[in-house]
Amino acid sequence: MTGGQEADGIPLEMQGAYADMAALYEDVARNMTVVLDVHAGMGLVPSCSKGCDACCHQLVLSTVAEAREMAHALESLEPAPRSLVAGRIDHWLEVTGPLRHALQQANDETLDEVVDTMAAQYWQQRIPCPFLVERACILHDARPLACRQHHALGDPVHCGEADGQNVDQMEAMEDLFFLAQDAITGEDAEIGIFPELVAMLSESRHP
Secondary structure: OOOOEOOEEEHHHHHHHHOOOOHHHHHHHHHHHHHHHHHHHOOOOOOOOOOOOOHHHHOOOEEHHHHHHHHHHHOOOHHHHHHHHHHHHHHHHHHHHHHHHHHOOOOOOOOHHHHHHHHHHHHHHHOOOOOEEOOOOOOOOOHHHHHOOOOOOOOHHHHHOOOOOOEEHHHHHHHHHHHHHHHOOOOHHHHHHHHHHHHOOOOOHOO
């Protein structure tokens, strides 16, 4: 093991030197099982389920490596669903244009503030993820770490509330998210807005 820590008394361990993102995601899933089992023993079970899509209307940042994995998955779709998602990405790029422009103008000193403001405006506009089809992720197996670590506890109705103050999440999952991101190195570790990165890396969009 090359990376490990304890979150809420739960040991988290990542292997390191992953051959590909599939191997990384497999290791993340193994750690997630540990976290879920511990919480289940305390009577805490995530309320997330298919069709509960409030979290799919939030700003999602990812590494280049995660976006590339989703781009590859997009290319593997049949022509009809691939075309559907491509159209949704185009719409997403159009709708988010002003927000992304503001982010591009930010400097190192203002970046965090601009990202926070963008995330709030994004949520207020209820912009759906372009991979959200019929209230479910069409490429669920290739979803990024930010989506994988999101496990809400309690009534899912609170997930759609403006301030999110009534949404309890597993802190250990957030720690696992950062631990997994640390396993991605080099240029692959650069961060961007997930759908935008996927659009840039998708071969069908750039013949």
